[in-house]
Amino acid sequence: MKARLEQVAHTRSGDKGNTSNIAVFAYEPALYPLLKEQLTAERFKAFHREAITGEVLRYEAQNLHALNFVAHGALGGGVSRSLSLDNYGKALSAAILGFELDVPEELAPLLRSRAPA
Numbered sequence: 001m002k003a004r005l006e007q008v009a010h011t012r013s014g015d016k017g018n019t020s021n022i023a024v025f026a027y028e029p030a031l032y033p034l035l036k037e038q039l040t041a042e043r044f045k046a047f048h049r050e051a052i053t054g055e056v057l058r059y060e061a062q063n064l065h066a067l068n069f070v071a072h073g074a075l076g077g078g079v080s081r082s083l084s085l086d087n088y089g090k091a092l093s094a095a096i097l098g099f100e101l102d103v104p105e106e107l108a109p110l111l112r113s114r115a116p117a
Contacts, residue, residue: 003100003108024096031110032065048096051074057070
């Protein structure tokens with residue numbers, strides 16, 4: 001089955017200059033292998049299209065069930081230098097929550113559902 005990242009994990013972000021740092025934390029340890037397998041640095045960059053112009057590095061924090069992405073060239077030259085109001089780490093971390101993952105049916109009970117609008 002397909003699930004959005006927001007059902008599997010939550011994110012935290014920061015930015016410095018033209019680099020964004022985004023951490024993705026699995027809600028449950030059993031969901032972490034899905035993140036490691038499917039949310040690669042290449043897919044992370046491709047998902048954000050032109051918003052990230054530089055290299056994306058991925059670091060695994062196994063004991064936290066988290067992935068940390070460092071995206072270079074992600075903030076239009078830097079938040080204070082860019083004319084774009086959307087080029088903040090928070091915008092990139094919120095956007096990645098729409099990334100789709102393939103989730104085995106047996107893990108479906110671990111997924112978080114979206115709160116009703």
